[in-house]
Amino acid sequence: MSTNPFQFPGQTAFYKGKVRDVYTIEDRLLVMVVSNRISAFDVVLPRPIPYKGQVLNQIAAKMLEATRDIVPNWVKAVPAPDVTIGIRCETFPVEMVVRGNLTGHAWRTYKSGKRELCGVPLPEGLKENDFFPEPIITPSTKAHEGHDEDISREEIIARGLVSEADYKQLEQYTLALFKRGRELAGKRGLILVDTKYEFGKQGDTVFLIDEVHTPDSSRYFYAEGYEERQQAGQAQKQLSKEFVREWLMEHGFRGQAGQQVPGMDDAFVNSVSERYIELYENITGEKFAREELSREETEQRIKEALKQLS
Known part of the structure; x- marks a missing residue:
C-alpha cells in the first residue's frame, strides 16, 4: 500500500506513529490505520511484515468487544482489516x-x-x-x-x-x-x-x-x-514479539546509538509474518483469514463508515 497519507472529508489532523497512522476527523473521531511496519527497541525496522496490521487490529477489536462490559471503549467501527474508527478522547x-x-x-x-x-x-x-x-x-x-x-x-x-x-x-x-x-x-x-x-x-x-x-x-x-x-x-x-528482539540481538542490534539495523531477507520477513498469524490463531482460537484490500478499497470503506458515523 502507498505510504502517502489518505485525505478524508472533515480531516483536521494527521499523525504518523511508529506503526500506526492516525487521522483526526472534525476533532471528534479518530481513524487508526494499523500498518505493517514493525518496531523494536524504539526503532522502526526497514521492511514491513505482511498481515501484521490486520493481525493486531483484529485481535484488538475482538478483545475490546470482549471487555466492553467492564469499561466503555473508543471503538465505533472496524471498516477494514487493518482500520479502526473510534471516539477521540483526551x-x-x-x-x-x-x-x-x-x-x-x-x-x-x-x-x-x-x-x-x-x-x-x-x-x-x-x-x-x-x-x-x-x-x-x-x-x-x-x-x-x-x-x-x-x-x-x-x-x-x-x-x-x-x-x-x-x-x-x-x-x-x-x-x-x-x-x-x-x-x-x-x-x-x-x-x-x-x-x-x-x-x-x-x-x-x-x-x-x-x-x-x-x-x-x-x-x-x-x-x-x-x-x-x-x-x-x-x-x-x-x-509475544520477543522473538523479533531476540533475532535483532543475535545480529548485534539493541537500538543503541551508532548501531546499524541488520538487513531483513525475505525468509526472515515471511517467518515473522507467519509467527504473527500463529499468534492470532493461538490468542483468538480462530483461523486467520488473509485479506488484501487495495488502497482504493480501504479508502472507500473508511469514507463510507465515516459517512454513517457523521
Missing part, C-alpha cells in the same frame, strides 16, 4: 502497565537487587517468571519519542498528570481488564503475563483506547508445562 499521559509475573523489566529490576518498582514493593524469594501474589500496576509515562519511563502512583498524582479520583478509576479498570484477559487467555491454554492499557476521557466518561491484549502490547506464556519449566529453572515458552 488521552491520559500514562500507560497502565500491569504485571502478573516477575518477567522482563520487572525481573531485571529484581535481579539488580531492588525490591521496589514504580513505588510498588516486590516480595522476597521470587524466581524469574514466578507469579506475584497479586497482579501489580507499574505505570509509565507515555513518550512520543524514545523510551517510556517508570513512574509511581504517588508521583503521577503529585505532578497532576492524572487526578486522584481518575487514577483510582484507572486502577480499578486495569485490574478488572487484566483479570478478564487472564480468563480469556486461560481458555486458550495461555497465561497473560503482563500487558498495558491506555485510557482517555471525553466529558466525565473514561474510555479504554488503543489496542488491548495484542502480542505487541502483551506477553503470554503457554500454560502447559509452565510449572515444570519453573521447577527446572528453564525459560518459559512465550507468545
Whole structure:
C-alpha cells in the first residue's frame, strides 16, 4: 500500500506513529490505520511484515468487544482489516502497565537487587517468571519519542498528570481488564503475563483506547508445562514479539546509538509474518483469514463508515 497519507472529508489532523497512522476527523473521531511496519527497541525496522496490521487490529477489536462490559471503549467501527474508527478522547499521559509475573523489566529490576518498582514493593524469594501474589500496576509515562519511563502512583498524582479520583478509576479498570484477559487467555491454554492499557476521557466518561491484549502490547506464556519449566529453572515458552528482539540481538542490534539495523531477507520477513498469524490463531482460537484490500478499497470503506458515523 502507498505510504502517502489518505485525505478524508472533515480531516483536521494527521499523525504518523511508529506503526500506526492516525487521522483526526472534525476533532471528534479518530481513524487508526494499523500498518505493517514493525518496531523494536524504539526503532522502526526497514521492511514491513505482511498481515501484521490486520493481525493486531483484529485481535484488538475482538478483545475490546470482549471487555466492553467492564469499561466503555473508543471503538465505533472496524471498516477494514487493518482500520479502526473510534471516539477521540483526551488521552491520559500514562500507560497502565500491569504485571502478573516477575518477567522482563520487572525481573531485571529484581535481579539488580531492588525490591521496589514504580513505588510498588516486590516480595522476597521470587524466581524469574514466578507469579506475584497479586497482579501489580507499574505505570509509565507515555513518550512520543524514545523510551517510556517508570513512574509511581504517588508521583503521577503529585505532578497532576492524572487526578486522584481518575487514577483510582484507572486502577480499578486495569485490574478488572487484566483479570478478564487472564480468563480469556486461560481458555486458550495461555497465561497473560503482563500487558498495558491506555485510557482517555471525553466529558466525565473514561474510555479504554488503543489496542488491548495484542502480542505487541502483551506477553503470554503457554500454560502447559509452565510449572515444570519453573521447577527446572528453564525459560518459559512465550507468545509475544520477543522473538523479533531476540533475532535483532543475535545480529548485534539493541537500538543503541551508532548501531546499524541488520538487513531483513525475505525468509526472515515471511517467518515473522507467519509467527504473527500463529499468534492470532493461538490468542483468538480462530483461523486467520488473509485479506488484501487495495488502497482504493480501504479508502472507500473508511469514507463510507465515516459517512454513517457523521
